Amino acid sequence: MVMTPVYKKPKTLRDASMHFCPGCGHGILHKLLAEIIDELGIRERTIGVAPVGCSVVLYDYLDLDISESAHGRAPAVATGISRCLPGAVVFAYQGDGDLASIGTAEVIHAANRGEHYVTVFVNNTIYGMTGGQMAPTTMVGQASTTCPGGRDPETMGNPMRMCEMLSALDSPSLIARVKLDGPAGIRKTRATIKQAFEYQMAGKKFPFVEVLSPCPTHWKPRPGKRWSASARKWRRFSRSRCSVNSACRTGIFCCRGFDGSRLPRPLRSRMKGNLTNVIPAKAGIQEVLA
Amino acid sequence: MGKRVLMNGNEALGEGAIRGGCDCYFGYPITPQNELTAYMAVNMPQREKVFVQAESEVAAINMVYGGAAAGKRAMTSSSSPGISLKQEGISYMAGAQLPGLIVNVQRAGPGLGDIQPSQADYFQAVKGGGHGDYRLLVLAPASVQETHDFAAQSFDLADKYRMPVMILTDGRLGQMMEPFELWEGKIETFDKPWALIGAKGRSGNAIHSYWGQAPGLEIVNLALQEKYRLIEKEEVRFDTYKLDDAELMLVAYGTSARLCREAVDLACADGIKAGLLRPITLWPFPSREISARLARMKKVLTVEMSAGQMVEDVRLAVNGAVPVEFYGRLGGAVMTVREIYEKIKAIA
Numbered sequence: 011m012v013m014t015p016v017y018k019k020p021k022t023l024r025d026a027s028m029h030f031c032p033g034c035g036h037g038i039l040h041k042l043l044a045e046i047i048d049e050l051g052i053r054e055r056t057i058g059v060a061p062v063g064c065s066v067v068l069y070d071y072l073d074l075d076i077s078e079s080a081h082g083r084a085p086a087v088a089t090g091i092s093r094c095l096p097g098a099v100v101f102a103y104q105g106d107g108d109l110a111s112i113g114t115a116e117v118i119h120a121a122n123r124g125e126h127y128v129t130v131f132v133n134n135t136i137y138g139m140t141g142g143q144m145a146p147t148t149m150v151g152q153a154s155t156t157c158p159g160g161r162d163p164e165t166m167g168n169p170m171r172m173c174e175m176l177s178a179l180d181s182p183s184l185i186a187r188v189k190l191d192g193p194a195g196i197r198k199t200r201a202t203i204k205q206a207f208e209y210q211m212a213g214k215k216f217p218f219v220e221v222l223s224p225c226p227t228h229w230k231p232r233p234g235k236r237w238s239a240s241a242r243k244w245r246r247f248s249r250s251r252c253s254v255n256s257a258c259r260t261g262i263f264c265c266r267g268f269d270g271s272r273l274p275r276p277l278r279s280r281m282k283g284n285l286t287n288v289i290p291a292k293a294g295i296q297e298v299l300a
Numbered sequence: 301m302g303k304r305v306l307m308n309g310n311e312a313l314g315e316g317a318i319r320g321g322c323d324c325y326f327g328y329p330i331t332p333q334n335e336l337t338a339y340m341a342v343n344m345p346q347r348e349k350v351f352v353q354a355e356s357e358v359a360a361i362n363m364v365y366g367g368a369a370a371g372k373r374a375m376t377s378s379s380s381p382g383i384s385l386k387q388e389g390i391s392y393m394a395g396a397q398l399p400g401l402i403v404n405v406q407r408a409g410p411g412l413g414d415i416q417p418s419q420a421d422y423f424q425a426v427k428g429g430g431h432g433d434y435r436l437l438v439l440a441p442a443s444v445q446e447t448h449d450f451a452a453q454s455f456d457l458a459d460k461y462r463m464p465v466m467i468l469t470d471g472r473l474g475q476m477m478e479p480f481e482l483w484e485g486k487i488e489t490f491d492k493p494w495a496l497i498g499a500k501g502r503s504g505n506a507i508h509s510y511w512g513q514a515p516g517l518e519i520v521n522l523a524l525q526e527k528y529r530l531i532e533k534e535e536v537r538f539d540t541y542k543l544d545d546a547e548l549m550l551v552a553y554g555t556s557a558r559l560c561r562e563a564v565d566l567a568c569a570d571g572i573k574a575g576l577l578r579p580i581t582l583w584p585f586p587s588r589e590i591s592a593r594l595a596r597m598k599k600v601l602t603v604e605m606s607a608g609q610m611v612e613d614v615r616l617a618v619n620g621a622v623p624v625e626f627y628g629r630l631g632g633a634v635m636t637v638r639e640i641y642e643k644i645k646a647i648a
């Protein structure tokens with residue numbers, strides 16, 4: 011009998027066992043990246059930039075030319091590389107602490123200059139590598155080691171919405187938010203990141219994909235339960251439509267508390283104003299969370 | 301012989317870097333180095349090279365990191381407060397063994413300080429500045445000609461040793477105009493099999509300073525130290541003036557060395573046997589060169605536009621053999637030749 015392979019490990023994925031925790035989104039995303047790069051046939055002209063965070067050793071898992079960057083500085087490193095190698099396909103892989111906190115300035119200015127590289131922004135609402143501290147993207151009510159009582163917007167602010175912030179700029183050609191949740195979500199993530207790479211290859215500026223990704227370890231699983239209460243809520247809210255703006259599907263990250271409660275009225279209406287203001291005619295945000 | 305031109309030190313540095321093969325420049329405005337960024341903004345694009353005004357010094361040094369990782373000759377320039385911001389990136393470059401040129405046109409500190417010239421960043425340049433066990437190869441020019449030449453030569457040094465090189469000038473050297481000869485030397489080319497240019501027919505290269513598993517990081521550190529020992533042996537540069545029959549050795553670099561030369565002339569005219577040793581590489585420091593000349597010396601005098609930073613290295617080199625005196629002006633003040641001459645007379 012002749013056996014034909016129906017599924018193979020992507021060529022760009024190295025033969026290494028990954029250090030990620032079980033259930034982590036990073037491992038899935040690494041594999042998706044490898045598949046996309048294989049499919050597009052760009053392995054030999056792709057250069058990756060790794061962040062500081064749980065995905066710091068991207069170069070141990072993807073068989074590409076890859077540079078580490080200092081915490082939050084991936085946009086500057088990617089700028090240096092892509093300016094020097096105009097024909098290359100360059101991408102930066104960044105966590106939410108990396109991109110939305112310490113590296114906020116770098117990403118906003120790289121976006122505004124319209125740098126020619128793809129951003130894969132892995133938002134797991136937490137600082138994974140350092141042990142589960144509050145990130146700028148931590149949800150209201152979500153507990154972490156540095157907000158043990160849950161994030162309180164009164165003193166800690168609301169979760170930063172990077173897609174909305176970046177879409178206020180004119181240069182980015184694509185701003186999308188996807189989630190690594192369930193087969194449909196993963197398929198959409200794959201398709202959207204592939205689209206971002208195709209944009210970059212076509213010379214379009216600064217394609218940016220936010221990937222909502224689980225961090226089971228720091229979402230405080232309870233022994234004996236498959237998912238913590240908070241993780242289950244994350245899943246539920248990541249599917250729910252926004253209660254403030256029906257065109258927006260960022261509900262989990264801006265309008266709702268992590269415990270499912272709706273935010274106080276004045277806050278909601280302020281955000282409503284914000285939301286309609288930040289979606290520009292030109293770039294727009296693709297929401298593929300359904 | 302190169303064509304003779306007139307420029308200020310900052311512009312001469314930019315032209316030198318371009319002649320030295322600079323592929324990409326990343327900068328951020330700060331006085332007193334702005335002429336250099338402006339020079340590159342005009343001249344890099346004209347030669348189809350990369351020029352980017354970054355959003356901060358932090359971003360600029362990380363763009364240098366990216367350019368260097370791509371195998372290019374990359375540089376940035378700034379002045380003291382901006383160099384403080386670059387320290388993280390400099391440490392990463394040292395750790396990842398990336399070549400590159402960093403220029404510090406020193407101004408007075410601490411804090412915002414002032415835009416007047418200073419030499420108070422010696423410690424920062426020579427003793428680390430960023431975190432970890434690393435060194436920079438630090439070149440200290442004392443004229444517009446040297447500023448130009450060192451910029452041209454710095455990329456060869458950086459590529460040869462795969463490490464960042466710093467040119468340490470100051471606001472006076474950067475702003476003053478002097479005629480000089482354009483550098484027409486030859487650039488060396490270095491194979492960079494480690495560079496990130498796309499993994500054609502090979503497995504992927506990685507540029508990183510993270511070494512999660514022991515003993516990797518200690519091995520990397522030991523290799524760095526071995527490289528630094530080699531540089532200490534091979535790359536020390538210094539200059540002397542009337543030192544052969546001197547009994548008082550002045551030690552000074554950059555702007556203060558220029559002033560010391562004139563003070564030495566005044567002293568010699570008075571019959572005082574003074575001479576000057578001018579370190580050109582601040583790291584590697586010419587320690588052996590100083591200690592080898594102590595036999596005839598009665599005293600050593602270090603002159604700096606700081607509270608006394610290089611004098612610590614001079615004292616280590618002298619190691620108690622003769623007294624080491626110090627004269628310095630602080631906070632952007634530049635000493636006069638007369639002041640140095642008076643100090644010489646007082647201690648001779």
Ligand SMILES: Cc1ncc(C[n+]2csc(CCOP(=O)(O)OP(=O)(O)O)c2C)c(N)n1
Pocket residue numbers: 062063064065081104105106107108109132134136137138139140145
């Ligand atoms: C300058 C600096 N500050 C702090 C750290 C410590 N640190 C390492 S990873 C990290 C946060 C990572 O979080 P994120 O970017 O969300 O990535 P994740 O691990 O969640 O994927 C921090 C703060 C560092 N390495 N460098």
Ligand code: SF4
Pocket residue numbers: 029030031032033034035036064134138139224225226227228
């Ligand atoms: S800590 Fe979180 S982000 Fe890091 S590997 Fe574990 S699950 Fe993934």
Ligand SMILES: [Mg+2]
Pocket residue numbers: 105106107132133134135136137138145
């Ligand atoms: Mg995170």
